[in-house]
Amino acid sequence: MTDARLLGDDESAFIAAARSNDAAQFAHLTERYRRELQVHCYRMLANYEDAQDMTQETFLRVWNKRESFKGHAALRTWLYRIATNACLDFLDKRNDRTPVPAALPGAGTEVLYLQPYPDRMLPEDPQESVVARETIELAFIVAVQNLPPRQRAVFILRDVLGWPASKAADALELTVASVTSALQRARVTMREQLPDRRLDWRTPATHELSDDERGVVKSYMDAHERNDLDGLTALLRDDLRFAMLPEPDTLVVMAKDAVDGWVAGGLFQRGYDDWRCIPTTVNLMPAAALYRRIPGDPEHRLYNIAVLHIVGGKIAELTGFDAAGKPWLSLPATL
Template sequence: MTDARPLGADQAAFIAAVRADDAARFALLTERHRRELQVHCYRMLANYEDAQDMTQETFLRAWNKRESFRGHAALRTWLYRIATNACLDLLRKRNDRTPVPSELPDPDSEVPYLQPYPDRMLPADPQESVVARETIELAFIVAVQHLPPRQRAVLILRDILGWPASEAADALGLTVASVTSALQRARVTMREQLPGRRLDWRSPATHELSEDERGAVRSYIETHERNDLDALASLLRDDLRFAMLPDPGTVTTTAKDAVDGWLSGGLFQPGHDDWRGIATTVNRMPAAVLYVRTPGDPEYRLFAVAALHIVDGKIAELTGFDAADKPWLDLPPTL
């Protein structure tokens, strides 16, 4: 039997491009979905470079499978199915794309392959579920990584994209009962992994930074520029969660211990005490881009990006990334 429903404009144009073997038209119709597909792959993989690769793999697979598209589902849905399975295939091949036990006494496991996502690469439509802030922030992305790959896919398709169980089951080659069971288990794990103060990811989405967040990131930069360690410590909660990736060791620490640890590592000491910073956002989170000038160097050079989660005006979570090897963040190399 064929589906008698009328085709949407996208589906009809796509089928016409396939029948004409028109690669340019095919690329034009699929390219408009690139950003949201890349966010989808990032949620699955927590790594920006992997997400780029799998988005490109999605388009390659779509071209190779173009004859299989019959318009029974929206073109967007068909592409999401391909992208999801491309990510699952990658996860089957890569044993370094799962959380690893912490090397520190903290019982948590870590996601050393986590990379920040530049906000400028998010889809432009703020109403899209794919850019809901609660589901792109780092804590959520890390929590998702603790799910087995198929549970991960089910949670994203069902709870973030809002697919019905039957559609998710069809995309993943599962039964509806299996999808329902996987979703229930995934939700339990997510609530265990997300820090207790985090929002429910199924609550109404927010997008904009608050004044508290904007003020805290400005203060964070200013305390570095003044080398004011007391003021820096006063910005941190006493149950701070801190990580500096890709170094091992996500820890919950006091504000004083965090600052003492940075000092013992050489920061704020001669040679690493001349700072400048700019405010930005990654993963819809406030972030500080830090630059340091060493003796004899006329310029401040890119050092790190600190993504901040702010609670009641204080920094509750700080995830630092080496910024020098992440050209996709499009940051000036010097100030």
């Protein structure tokens, strides 16, 4: 991300709006950044609703600090600085926004507050906003949560947004040496968390689902609608990583254990044997929205959303989320 396009007119207009207390012009100038700032807050917080709140907090702070903007930095840079510090302040006050050790030995941590990010809320120009698929996928968002908050901020500003060390240091009120050290430590953690993933975050990446991904999603939905346990099992890699959020202690790292848990929970038995599904995407990842009809109910009601990471035509990671009561997912409540 660069500031070059914004230098000049936007900064002058913002300063004029600040001096005249022109709230309408202020809103016009800042609102265009809402989506990219919200994505930034989501990377920091891993929770869509928290990201919405902190984006709104950012705009409140920007309005309150509007007279302090002198145009020495680009307007976008100033907004990101305020958003980053709003997220850090939020994390300083919350003790429930850190990963917890998984109950399964050797399985790492669980991010119980993780929520999916609706693709419709991503910035419309991905090249301009640097929303590469790798930096919004669930695995990346989870990995980032394992960084301490200020180290997390350094990593996102430097390696995702491409800020120079001096700009990141100024935004976080750190020394350049501290930023450099924090980035080195963060990169080590990210390599440990994502050993099989591409780690060049600023290289453009495709946003389109592959034919393999579309095919697996269709087969996943078909298996549910047919109550086909064997067909569902055949779609899973043996080393499947599964979790159902926000429930704790649901993480498993073997397909057999996942399937056994689903069966024990009643999958394809009475009350869990009448499904309809629709394909969707969140976090630029393939997903299926599952609708369940219980006996006596004339409608299928939104139950959960299954987000899939597909490798070689098989589901390598399956993250389920309770989807009911989340209108921001823009899924119909019933089918």
